[in-house]
Amino acid sequence: MTNRRERVRLRWRDQILLRMPAGWLVPLAVTLWSCRSLFNSGVRWDGRLRYEWGRDSECLTQGNVWRTMASGELETLIDRRMHLGRLSGLGGYCPELEATAQELADTVAAIRHDNPKRPIIISPFHYVSEYANIYVVDALRAKLNMAELAVVSGSPRQAYGNREDILIPGLRLLHTYDEEKRSALGLRLMRALRQEKIAVLFSDVPPYMMQRFPMETVEVSIQGRPARLHRGVFTIGSHADALLVNFHLTFSKGHFGHRIFPPVELAWENAPQQVANHIELAYHAAYPNWILADHPSRYGFSPTK
Known part of the structure; x- marks a missing residue:
């Protein structure tokens, strides 16, 4: 009872x-x-x-x-x-997040117009809601007329519901929490970039994620202080000669919004600092929406790796 x-x-x-x-x-x-x-x-x-x-x-x-x-x-x-x-099926459609996906699709189309073979990495920052970010990514896939889109996610598989195959059937989730497959994560992402010319990866990973897995980092400056970011997107992106498109969501007065940053040339030496600059802009413009605000590291970490 x-x-x-x-x-x-x-x-x-x-x-x-x-x-x-x-x-x-x-x-x-x-x-x-x-x-x-x-x-x-x-x-x-x-x-x-x-x-x-x-x-x-x-x-x-x-x-x-x-x-x-x-x-x-x-x-x-x-x-x-x-x-x-x-x-x-009630309230599953969100026009505001669809608008975010449409602007991202337009950005991808503009890049492909100049260079159709150029790989693109779409990078949602950790703002508002992981589920909302996944909604945008899935909507982007649909607007690009893709059957499937590879996504590197640090969230447990249960984060998007146990019926994941029904909720987001068009996303091929490459989870960093899959310990038995994590060693091949970079290779699978490179394969997706070669085959589909686009993939999704969160580039604003702070050093505290190293608590579970060792990861290489790169030195940057955020807020005028030394900081470190995950090196993965820069290593993979430079090998693939890829462009990185960062964006973040906002939520205010019951409405979603977004900001899409200019593409970053990942092969360039100053690419990490450009991403750090985008992180800093998002921090100052939308701090209350920041999912990662509940950890004191704030990208500060002393070791080189």
């Missing part, structure tokens, strides 16, 4: 989340975080630290303090809402 009641409660909760206006998500996230922070010091300090680490960002005004502290709750709500929308 208890399990049945719990299932009914969760079903009603999901239906309310799916059908509520998108503009209510931020107030709901703030309310949930505030309630949980009263009884959970971990939740309270995670939110507080998100605010403390972003105080030098221009966009972190007094009006954004609560929204920033509750951004982890907001990401969860957006992920869940989009997952439910695609599963149920």
Whole structure:
């Protein structure tokens, strides 16, 4: 009986989340975080630290303090809402994210017009929602009339729902959490770039991801301070003579937005610093939306590898 009641409660909760206006998500996230922070010091300090680490960002005004502290709750709500929308067929279509995908498709078309054989790496930064980023990537695939698009993802397979084959059938996920296949990840990405001339990889990976796997990094400067980025996209991109297109999402007043940065020549010596500059611009313009704000490294790491 208890399990049945719990299932009914969760079903009603999901239906309310799916059908509520998108503009209510931020107030709901703030309310949930505030309630949980009263009884959970971990939740309270995670939110507080998100605010403390972003105080030098221009966009972190007094009006954004609560929204920033509750951004982890907001990401969860957006992920869940989009997952439910695609599963149920209600609210699975998002015009604002489709517009992001269309602008990315136009950028790809412009690059291919000048050089049809040039490989392109599309790079979403870690903003707003992993699920929203995946939605954009899948919509981009459709607009490019591709049957399948390779995506390097650091999220566990369950992050996009257990019925992954139904939710995103057109994405070939090359997961960095697949330990038995991770050693061949670079080769599989190179193969995708050779065959399809396009792939997706998150280039704003901070050094704290090295907690699980060793990874080579490259030295850059962010906010006038020494910092390090994952070297993988620059190594692979330079071998393939690829262009990198960075973008990030925003979410405000119930609406998604985006910013697409100019393409980066990955074979150029200053490519890492160009990506670092894009990361810094995103940080100052959209800090409350930053998924990676809950870790103190902020790209700072001392070893060379």
